[in-house]
Amino acid sequence: MRRMSLAIALLGGAALAACGDNRPASPAETSPAVSDPAPVAPQPAAPEAVATPEQAAAPAAGLQGGTDDWRRVASTADAALLARIDDAWKSARAEAKAAGFSDDLDKQGALVDPDAAQAGRLQPPPGAYRCRTIKLGSRSPQTPLAYVDYPWFACRVELTPGGDLVLTKTTGSQRTRGLLYPDTDNRLVYVGVQAWGDERGFLDYGANVDRDQVGVLERIGANRWRLVVPWPKQESKLELLEIIR
Secondary structure: OOOOOOOOOOOOOOOOOOOOOOOOOOOOOOOOOOOOOOOOOOOOOOOOOOOOHHHHOOOOOOHHHHOOOHHHOOOHHHHHHHHOHHHHHHHHHHHHHHOOOHHHHHHHHHHHOOOOOEOOOOOOOOEEEEEEEEEEOOOEOOEOOOEEEOOOEEEEEEEOOOOOEEEEEOOOOEEEEEEEEEEEOOEEEEEEEEEEOOOOOOOOOOOOOOOEEEEEEEEEEOOEEEEEEEOOOOOOOEEEEEEEO
């Protein structure tokens, strides 16, 4: 994957003040969960920050250090979570079934099948997508839901001039943005961050561990992908983002 030739503000486009000691829990998506949502047109994202003259004149380091090796970017703690992705699948699915959501899992098909990843054509082409989130398992007694599915929101994939592939969930009260790195023949690795509520822009990865995310992007159909985040920092044991044209 070629790296970026001009340092523009993507992951850290509009820096936010880090939360203090009394950080609120992450907000739930603002729309109610539905089992079979109707398609919606992707909505425009908030304007991106414009690079300053100093940024434009900076060396061509690329995003997140200009590397195509996610291990050089992800924290040791996040890499350890990713290494336990099989445990997250097993624990989250078992908890959802034990809580009475077996039928819901069956209806989701390949999306919730840990072995559904297909080889080849791993990179979603740049453009607008529809996406929705499913959360399995409970992170703590304060978030007891073992299965939650949300309606469709808007996502987009960007290919920067330097060859960085960026995935962004642009609408909803929980939004994500991060880079996709090559890994194996049936997955890419995602390293990114979350933004909540009415916040504008995204923190840099590493600026606030509660917002950092590491997961895998897998193709599960002809024009269908999923982002799998094991052991997310809030709410669930496994978070899935379905992405379709």
